[in-house]
Amino acid sequence: DPDGDGLNNVEECFTDQWGSNPYHKDIFIEFDWTVRYPGDLLNKPSGEYIDQMVAAFEQRNITLHIDTGGLTGGEEIPYKSIISPDELCDIYWDYFLHNDLNNPRKGIFHYCLVCDYGPYAGFSFVGCDHLDSFCLSAQTLQENQPKYTRKHLIVGGAIHELGHTLGLTVDDFGGNDNMGVVDTFSKQWWKYHNYKSCMNYRYTYKIIDYSDGSHGRGDFDDWGHLDFSFFKNTHFRLPEKYI
Structure with a gap:
């Protein structure tokens, strides 16, 4: 991992198809989203706001690759009004890993599900064995933050929760x-x-x-404390005042 982005050379070889560089930091995120009742697609992240998120990383010489369907993942999944923590793990297994524990995307992509109502407005969770995933409850966000558009809130919540999977806690x-x-x-x-x-x-x-x-x-x-391998090698420590 010569660039220190948490992806080894074998993984960088796999992601070469999407423009990664073993000598330049790359981060990959897959977004899945539920159909928003009664059937529109407003839970899908907006390209306009995704571009703002990507630009923030570009300024730090980090390439953020967002998959909303263009990198062989990222898809709309069936509507469910409220999703529990246990159901999140099932969705991770069914729609991210596609029932394959050896799926090469595991350990390369961070995973995000956008739904109407999840456990919290934003919720980072252990998909399988590490903190590599997060859920955004778009309807909850919109109800709590009515002055922002749903599209803005989804991406604003995504960069926050992504920070947790990059070790910012x-x-x-x-x-x-x-x-x-x-x-x-x-x-x-x-x-x-x-x-x-x-x-x-x-x-x-x-x-x-x-x-x-x-x-x-x-x-x-924050930028200086990003841990690019945290999502595949999760560890926590007590704050110094408790040690």
Whole structure:
């Protein structure tokens, strides 16, 4: 893995068909989506907003490959109003692995399912044996964040949850997934005011980007802490204050 993107040379050979480069960081995501009742396709990620997500990575010299059907995966799956955590694992098996534990996409692609209602608005989960997957509940997001379009919320949620599968967790930084930051003028709100990242609940959906740590006190360099192999070698550690 000469470029340190978590993909070994054999995997890079497989992904060469989609333009990967063993000397340049590549990240692959497959999106599947449920039909949104009563049958429109609004759960499919929008190319317009996907381009914004891709551009954020391009600025860091990382190529983000998004599969919504063009990379032999990415598909619409049958409608189900509410999807439980157990059902997510079934969907992962049926529509991502296609009932093949040796499917070469495992360990190469991160997996995202967009549905109406899942366990939470955004939910990272262990598809098989590592934290390589996440679910976005588009209808929940739209109900909770009515000032944004559904298309915007899907991609804004995707880059946040992707960050978790790349190792950005509260274990590393207290401003990540901290509910206190949304309470205006609270201690946490002030403490992490400069953490201009989609991983900060204060800016999730407002910012489709991670922080580079350059915004002053209370900021964190997300980009410098990405763990490209985390989604295939998941590990967690306690914050230092608990050690």
